[in-house]
Every structure is written in structure tokens, then in C-alpha cells.
Amino acid sequence: MKRSVEEMAARFTEQAADYDEEKGAEYRACAALVIEYADPDRDDVVLDLGTGTGAIALALAPDAERVIGRDISEGMLDRARRKAADAGIENVEFGYGEFRDPDVPTGRAVDVVTSNFALHHLDDDEKRAAIRVMAGTGARRIVLGDVMFFEGPDPDEPFYNPDVDDPSTVGTLVEAFTDVGFAVVVAERVHDQVGVLVAERIGSGDEVPGAE
Numbered sequence: 192m193k194r195s196v197e198e199m200a201a202r203f204t205e206q207a208a209d210y211d212e213e214k215g216a217e218y219r220a221c222a223a224l225v226i227e228y229a230d231p232d233r234d235d236v237v238l239d240l241g242t243g244t245g246a247i248a249l250a251l252a253p254d255a256e257r258v259i260g261r262d263i264s265e266g267m268l269d270r271a272r273r274k275a276a277d278a279g280i281e282n283v284e285f286g287y288g289e290f291r292d293p294d295v296p297t298g299r300a301v302d303v304v305t306s307n308f309a310l311h312h313l314d315d316d317e318k319r320a321a322i323r324v325m326a327g328t329g330a331r332r333i334v335l336g337d338v339m340f341f342e343g344p345d346p347d348e349p350f351y352n353p354d355v356d357d358p359s360t361v362g363t364l365v366e367a368f369t370d371v372g373f374a375v376v377v378a379e380r381v382h383d384q385v386g387v388l389v390a391e392r393i394g395s396g397d398e399v400p401g402a403e
């Protein structure tokens with residue numbers, strides 16, 4: 192990460208009040224695809240990492256048994272909790288959790304992991320570690336919407352802020368999923384620098400390399 196977890200959290204807490212109003216077309220398209228591909232069953236538990244103000248978590252809650260939203264920014268989490276209360280959504284729980292240590296309650300099985308527009312804050316090695324943690328939850332499906340390079344980054348028109356963001360190529364992400372026993376079955380390009388990957392577990396999950 193180009194900023195410490197604490198700096199990143201403070202940055203998002205500062206933005207939390209206006210965050211939901213500032214969304215562009217690519218973000219909205221990406222979020223809609225993540226929600227569509229997550230497609231939880233009624234008895235599924237969904238883990239949404241980098242949940243922010245809960246856009247994905249709250250949209251999936253009506254279709255799932257439970258949604259666990261994790262983020263490092265208390266300001267973003269506060270807004271997510273308020274939105275859940277306002278909407279009367281009770282099967283979602285928002286709390287502190289980092290990509291590489293999401294603090295899933297002990298004994299809680301996770302079926303689907305989602306993450307939208309958040310993983311690009313980590314560098315390639317950190318993303319690989321985060322994807323290994325996602326696989327280690329036992330989930331059968333991981334849906335990642337994010338800034339990612341389908342082609343070379345365009346330095347004149349970056350879709351991201353090079354000072355704080357660190358997007359990967361689609362190839363690096365696909366390799367990271369493959370390394371932990373997942374097959375990327377969908378790679379949807381929303382923009383040259385934005386896309387959605389859907390990864391499905393191959394086999395039972397007992398054999399996830401490095402999973403705890």
C-alpha cells in the first residue's frame with residue numbers, strides 16, 4: 192500500500208459524508224455487475240471486503256442469510272450502519288476488518304466473498320495475500336470489481352490516483368486466483384482500467400494451497 196492502513200482509513204473517513212454522491216458511470220456499472228454475479232443463495236453468508244458505506248453489502252442482504260461487511264474506515268462503517276438501520280436491514284453486520292485479516296467471526300462459514308473498488312489500494316503482493324485470505328474463508332465464489340488494467344495504464348488519463356492507488360493487471364489477478372485453487376470464469380471489462388472478475392472454487396476447498 193502506498194499509504195499505511197491508518198492513513199488510508201483516515202482518508203476515507205474524511206470522504207465518508209460525501210462518498211455516496213460522488214460516483215461515476217464506471218463505478219456504478221462495476222457495482223451492478225458485482226451484485227449480479229455474487230448471486231447468493233438464500234442460506235448463504237456473504238463477506239464484503241472494503242465494504243465502505245455498504246453499497247454491495249446492503250444490496251445483497253435481502254438475497255442472503257447474512258452479510259458481513261468489513262472495512263478499515265470507521266467513518267465509512269458508521270455510514271453503512273446508518274444506511275442499514277434506515278432501510279430496516281437486520282441481517283448485515285459491519286465492523287473493522289482488513290483485507291489480510293478480515294476478522295470473520297470464529298466458526299462462521301463464508302459462501303461468497305465480494306469486493307468492489309477497494310483492492311486496488313494494495314500492491315501486487317498484498318493483493319495475492321488478500322486473495323489467499325479470501326480463498327481461506329472456504330467461499331465457493333469470489334467476485335472482484337475494481338480498477339484493473341486490461342491494457343497498459345494510460346499515464347495521461349489514469350482512472351486512479353497514482354499517489355494512493357496501485358491497480359494490477361488482469362493477468363496478475365487471474366494468476367492470484369488460480370494459485371489458490373480458483374478458476375476465473377468471467378472477466379468483464381467495464382473500461383480499459385475497470386473490470387469485474389468472477390472466480391469459482393475448483394474442487395472441495397480442502398486443498399486450497401496455504402488456506403488455514
Ligand SMILES: C[S@@+](CC[C@H](N)C(=O)[O-])C[C@H]1O[C@@H](n2cnc3c(N)ncnc32)[C@H](O)[C@@H]1O
Nearest residue numbers: 203241242243246262263264267289290307309
Ligand atoms: C472506494 S471505497 C469502495 C467502497 C465500497 N466497496 C463501494 O463499492 O462503494 C474503498 C474502501 O476500501 C477500504 N479499504 C482500503 N484499504 C483497505 C484495506 N486494506 N482493508 C480493508 N478495507 C480497505 C476503504 O476504507 C474504503 O472504504
